[in-house]
Amino acid sequence: MSAMDPTEIFRQEASELFEVLEGALLDLGQRPDDRELVDSAFRALHTIKGSGAMFGFDKVAAFTHEFETAFDRVRKGEIKPTQELISVALAAKDYIRALIEDPQSTDDIIGEAILDDLKRFVFPDQAAAPVAEMVAPPLVPVESKQAGWHLYLEFESHILRNGSNPLDLLEDLCKLGPCFVVPVTDGIPFLDEMEPEDCYLKWDVKLHAACDKDAIDDVFMFVSDEMKLTLSPLAHVEAPAPAPLFQLLDEEPAPMAAAPAPPVEAAAAPVAEQAVPKVEPKSEPKPEPKLEAKRDDRGIATVRVQAERLDELMDRVGELVIAQARLTQLASSGSDLSIKMIAEEIERLASSLRDTTMGARMVPIGSLFGRFRRLIHDLSRGLSKPVEFVTTGEDTELDKTMIECLADPLVHLIRNAIDHGIEDTATRSANGKTEQGRIELAAVHSGAQVLVTVKDNGGGLNTARIRAKAEEQGLIAAGAVLTDHEIHQFLFHPGFSTAQTISALSGRGVGMDVVKRTIENMRGSIDLSTRPGQGTTVTLRLPLTLAIIEGLLIRVGEGRYIIPLSAVEECIELTAEDERSRGRNFLNVRGNLVPFLRLREIMNASGAPDRHQKTIIISTGDTHVGLVADQIIGNHQTVIKSLSKLHSDVTMFSGATILGDGTAALILDVAQLVALAQSKVEKQHISEAA
Amino acid sequence: MALNPTEPKWSLRLPADCSIAAIRNVYELIREAFGRQERLEIDCSSVDKADVTSLQLLLSTAKTGQAQGRPVVLTAFSQSLRNTLRRAGFTSEAMIDQHFPQKKDGI
Numbered sequence: 162m163s164a165m166d167p168t169e170i171f172r173q174e175a176s177e178l179f180e181v182l183e184g185a186l187l188d189l190g191q192r193p194d195d196r197e198l199v200d201s202a203f204r205a206l207h208t209i210k211g212s213g214a215m216f217g218f219d220k221v222a223a224f225t226h227e228f229e230t231a232f233d234r235v236r237k238g239e240i241k242p243t244q245e246l247i248s249v250a251l252a253a254k255d256y257i258r259a260l261i262e263d264p265q266s267t268d269d270i271i272g273e274a275i276l277d278d279l280k281r282f283v284f285p286d287q288a289a290a291p292v293a294e295m296v297a298p299p300l301v302p303v304e305s306k307q308a309g310w311h312l313y314l315e316f317e318s319h320i321l322r323n324g325s326n327p328l329d330l331l332e333d334l335c336k337l338g339p340c341f342v343v344p345v346t347d348g349i350p351f352l353d354e355m356e357p358e359d360c361y362l363k364w365d366v367k368l369h370a371a372c373d374k375d376a377i378d379d380v381f382m383f384v385s386d387e388m389k390l391t392l393s394p395l396a397h398v399e400a401p402a403p404a405p406l407f408q409l410l411d412e413e414p415a416p417m418a419a420a421p422a423p424p425v426e427a428a429a430a431p432v433a434e435q436a437v438p439k440v441e442p443k444s445e446p447k448p449e450p451k452l453e454a455k456r457d458d459r460g461i462a463t464v465r466v467q468a469e470r471l472d473e474l475m476d477r478v479g480e481l482v483i484a485q486a487r488l489t490q491l492a493s494s495g496s497d498l499s500i501k502m503i504a505e506e507i508e509r510l511a512s513s514l515r516d517t518t519m520g521a522r523m524v525p526i527g528s529l530f531g532r533f534r535r536l537i538h539d540l541s542r543g544l545s546k547p548v549e550f551v552t553t554g555e556d557t558e559l560d561k562t563m564i565e566c567l568a569d570p571l572v573h574l575i576r577n578a579i580d581h582g583i584e585d586t587a588t589r590s591a592n593g594k595t596e597q598g599r600i601e602l603a604a605v606h607s608g609a610q611v612l613v614t615v616k617d618n619g620g621g622l623n624t625a626r627i628r629a630k631a632e633e634q635g636l637i638a639a640g641a642v643l644t645d646h647e648i649h650q651f652l653f654h655p656g657f658s659t660a661q662t663i664s665a666l667s668g669r670g671v672g673m674d675v676v677k678r679t680i681e682n683m684r685g686s687i688d689l690s691t692r693p694g695q696g697t698t699v700t701l702r703l704p705l706t707l708a709i710i711e712g713l714l715i716r717v718g719e720g721r722y723i724i725p726l727s728a729v730e731e732c733i734e735l736t737a738e739d740e741r742s743r744g745r746n747f748l749n750v751r752g753n754l755v756p757f758l759r760l761r762e763i764m765n766a767s768g769a770p771d772r773h774q775k776t777i778i779i780s781t782g783d784t785h786v787g788l789v790a791d792q793i794i795g796n797h798q799t800v801i802k803s804l805s806k807l808h809s810d811v812t813m814f815s816g817a818t819i820l821g822d823g824t825a826a827l828i829l830d831v832a833q834l835v836a837l838a839q840s841k842v843e844k845q846h847i848s849e850a851a
Numbered sequence: 852m853a854l855n856p857t858e859p860k861w862s863l864r865l866p867a868d869c870s871i872a873a874i875r876n877v878y879e880l881i882r883e884a885f886g887r888q889e890r891l892e893i894d895c896s897s898v899d900k901a902d903v904t905s906l907q908l909l910l911s912t913a914k915t916g917q918a919q920g921r922p923v924v925l926t927a928f929s930q931s932l933r934n935t936l937r938r939a940g941f942t943s944e945a946m947i948d949q950h951f952p953q954k955k956d957g958i
Contacts, residue, residue, distance in 0.1 A: 358875065
């Protein structure tokens with residue numbers, strides 16, 4: 162196992178932190194008073210800064226520090242996060258990302274311009290002044306009887322590895338007022354016992370400021386889980402307070418030789434105190450209980466694993482499932498009971514291992530949803546269409562490969578929803594709607610499928626215009642009788658667009674067909690429903706995984722095929738009456754007419770058909786189709802193998818699998834079969850009409 | 852960063868980067884030097900990046916030297932190292948002297 166490059170680890174961590182930061186900033190635009198969002202953004206910034214410095218990304222650390230400092234006024238509640246401020250903050254985030262991922266593409270001037278913008282919004286009255294100067298509070302003269310706080314800081318040993326820097330925290334503490342900091346060195350180990358990246362120093366601090374505890378907690382809020390903070394009030398300071406550690410944080414500290422005398426004298430007492438490592442002097446009253454924040458002893462809850470290793474593991478499990486199927490078949494053909502028992506045991510273990518492995522590949526879809534918030538934010542501003550973006554079901558888990566494949570289709574759907582679906586504010590107002598449009602992105606489990614829906618409350622599809630365009634392009638004959646649903650399907654036709662003008666976003670007719678193809682390649686389907694004036698809902702139906710599926714093994718002639726079980730509604734026998742209706746190819750299923758396809762004809766099967774033909778009813782969305790086969794063999798754990806490039810033009814099959822006897826079986830592409838049945842029905846309609 | 856046996860006393864010059872990113876290398880070098888020499892001088896003049904880990908390593912070196920009776924002397928604290936010392940609360944010469952055995956003429 163090769164060790165990962167630490168810089169790459171930082172890049173990966175930063176990538177996740179950027180998602181958190183972006184999400185928090187975008188949410189902040191909607192909920193400017195949500196304190197937790199501000200804290201979340203700050204935590205992400207703080208970690209990026211600390212880790213950046215640790216891994217040698219000095220520019221990142223410096224810029225993020227400026228960003229963090231400027232944004233500090235938001236954290237303190239001194240200014241509200243306006244939309245303009247959020248936009249600049251997002252630009253700052255993008256710049257930091259570029260500094261990490263592609264530093265060559267960045268320019269310091271861009272960073273400076275972003276910081277200037279940030280300061281303009283954060284410090285409207287002092288835009289030209291340096292940030293640090295503005296943030297540092299004025300130094301208040303210390304009164305002889307001033308109250309204050311006595312703090313004892315003990316950090317968890319790993320805190321430095323996380324990128325946190327206790328010295329920065331001490332500086333932040335000193336912003337609250339004159340601070341007297343004494344390092345406690347009794348925890349320093351001998352060289353042989355030392356882990357050089359661990360934190361051993363502790364600090365004893367006397368803060369001579371009448372600030373409240375919340376202000377101190379704020380300083381340590383990002384590390385409160387990783388430290389022990391003992392806090393007790395200094396009721397009265399008998400002696401004059403010592404000189405502060407820093408006059409101003411950004412002031413260059415004077416060389417030690419030039420340090421004024423008083424701090425030297427002041428330092429003597431605490432150093433003596435340090436010999437007796439008692440944190441709280443007995444002379445100090447304890448009107449309030451000590452505040453102590455100590456992290457629970459948590460074990461390692463998660464481990465970062467490279468995605469390709471998960472893919473590799475899945476491949477191995479797939480091979481194991483195939484080998485297990487062969488073993489089971491071999492055992493069942495013999496009479497050795499002990500072999501059968503072992504085969505059953507291995508089958509059970511392989512099944513369990515498959516589920517565990519597939520579970521490890523599952524990723525909450527929320528990680529994908531988060532990306533679209535920025536898209537909507539930017540599109541909404543660009544098109545001057547205020548849009549509320551609502552997501553639900555972020556915890557719904559999907560195979561990681563599916564998540565990756567879903568990104569592009571969803572971008573198309575969301576762009577379409579904003580560009581074509583949501584009306585402009587004037588139209589919405591005229592139609593009695595709220596000026597702000599709404600786009601909902603939702604995910605939910607439905608059996609062995611995940612349904613992902615993109616719903617807008619815009620004007621809905623213009624069925625008449627779609628029909629006119631379809632007629633214009635010769636896709637249908639003028640006056641042909643079609644349902645609205647059938648007309649809407651033209652939207653998925655390559656090159657089909659009803660947009661009057663081509664914009665940067667949409668209108669070229671490239672998009673919906675790509676969406677459909679991508680979803681079908683994932684063995685999913687796409688439904689579209691619309692209500693005039695009320696909006697459109699696009700529903701993507703997706704299998705949970707692309708690697709191993711439950712399949713129904715059938716036989717057609719001599720060949721064996723797999724139908725994904727998630728698409729199977731029911732299995733019925735083809736009756737003599739159905740057989741007689743050869744010309745029409747419709748089944749009567751409890752009063753509903755369902756078209757069916759004879760797989761023997763499609764597959765050109767040789768030999769005589771079985772006497773009792775079986776029909777498997779499959780569905781995509783609301784459309785049902787029957788597939789007639791010779792025999793239903795049973796359930797089959799199907800490890801999907803891709804077809805080679807030589808078979809890229811084969812549309813009826815979505816892949817292949819290896820059966821227990823070592824032979825291959827093709828996996829039927831349900832969407833294609835349903836489409837084939839529908840086209841046959843349409844042809845039949847047309848011939849009947851003629 | 853190298854041991855220099857040609858000088859009267861063996862000296863070790865710390866590298867420019869003594870921050871957490873490079874501290875393990877510095878640690879290994881000090882241990883190696885510490886194991887060999889009776890008396891060790893550590894030249895801190897080149898230190899450009901220092902943080903808590905740098906201070907801890909120097910503190911540990913001094914502590915270990917004292918415990919083993921092998922004197923360790925630090926010389927020529929760079930401005931960066933001084934700033935870090937100051938930020939960590941080692942604000943006075945007295946405090947620094949107490950924790951870091953310095954060769955005064957080397958400062």
